[in-house]
Amino acid sequence: xxxxxxxxxxxxxxxxxxxxxxxxxxxxxxxxxxxxxxxxxxxxxxxxxxxxxxxxxxxxxxxxxxxxxxxxxxxxxxxxxxxxxxxxxxxxxxxxxxxxxxxxxxxxxxxxxxxxxxxxxxxxxxxxx
Amino acid sequence: xxxxxxxxxxxxxxxxxxxxxxxxxxxxxxxxxxxxxxxxxxxxxxxxxxxxxxxxxxxxxxxxxxxxxxxxxxxxxxxxxxxxxxxxxxxxxxxxxxxxxxxxxxxxxxxxxxxxxxxxxxxxxxxxxxxxxxxxxxxxxxxxxxxxxxxxxxxxxxxxxxxxxxxxxxxxxxxxxxxxxxxxxxxxxxxxxxxxxxxxxxxxxxxxxxxxxxx
Numbered sequence: 001x002x003x004x005x006x007x008x009x010x011x012x013x014x015x016x017x018x019x020x021x022x023x024x025x026x027x028x029x030x031x032x033x034x035x036x037x038x039x040x041x042x043x044x045x046x047x048x049x050x051x052x053x054x055x056x057x058x059x060x061x062x063x064x065x066x067x068x069x070x071x072x073x074x075x076x077x078x079x080x081x082x083x084x085x086x087x088x089x090x091x092x093x094x095x096x097x098x099x100x101x102x103x104x105x106x107x108x109x110x111x112x113x114x115x116x117x118x119x120x121x122x123x124x125x126x127x128x129x
Numbered sequence: 130x131x132x133x134x135x136x137x138x139x140x141x142x143x144x145x146x147x148x149x150x151x152x153x154x155x156x157x158x159x160x161x162x163x164x165x166x167x168x169x170x171x172x173x174x175x176x177x178x179x180x181x182x183x184x185x186x187x188x189x190x191x192x193x194x195x196x197x198x199x200x201x202x203x204x205x206x207x208x209x210x211x212x213x214x215x216x217x218x219x220x221x222x223x224x225x226x227x228x229x230x231x232x233x234x235x236x237x238x239x240x241x242x243x244x245x246x247x248x249x250x251x252x253x254x255x256x257x258x259x260x261x262x263x264x265x266x267x268x269x270x271x272x273x274x275x276x277x278x279x280x281x282x283x284x285x286x287x288x289x290x291x292x293x294x295x296x297x298x299x300x301x302x303x304x305x306x307x308x309x310x311x312x313x314x315x316x317x318x319x320x321x322x323x324x325x326x327x328x329x330x331x332x333x334x335x336x337x338x339x340x341x342x343x344x
Contacts, residue, residue, distance in 0.1 A: 076250060
């Protein structure tokens, strides 16, 4: 078990959904860093690469970062953000294929135990299967 | 860059930004029918940012200009179309020989690189009722015209006609990617907004190239 905990980024088309989901996940997440990145650059509905990149930096942990997102554009923009960050594609940063709210809560609960990024991913993605 | 290349780059940016701005409301209306209704506004914001950066972009070699323009769209457009159009331009800029001059053959190679990037980014392909349903036929027409050695005017007419038919052909398609896929069969009978923006951009680019050749 690492002393570093996986960080979480919550990406929704709605800033309020992202904030609310992060709030619910924090209930389970103890000292896990959970950063919301919702809405477009102007505060409207949408997703924004710059916002997601900034959230990844804030959530950054040597144990890695897991991103949860709601709909297509949020996923596309999250993958773009990971790539634009540079370095090895996706090294230590993954987009989880899990429902946003349920996935975030499970990921936070598992990350809080000091689980690895792979363990966090597996637990959250089990939700979707 | 030589003055004529700078002028061409600026003309291309202006023409693309103009057509997107002029058609933003229509793109939004198309997107409201089968999507989340943000395509017009998102594209308008992205291409306005390109217009603002036109002088800077025109001063760069084409490979770097395309990379920077692609990054600008990624950061400014906002919806999924930002990463998609952004990846298209960035990949076009990575095509070998882009800075050695672009003829029809090289333009076809660039578009092929761009299309591959859009497919990868969107995890999609033709037939899913997306921009790829316009870009892929336009690329095929460009390749054919390049092989035939068509003159600029003929080439432009062929590409524009191909884009028109391809955009129209998205109407009967059932969306399997993007927000429209949630609608299932209800997506049938509507033009794809991404296909339409690709059609508009194809027209704008062709018109500039023909105009520049004549100039």
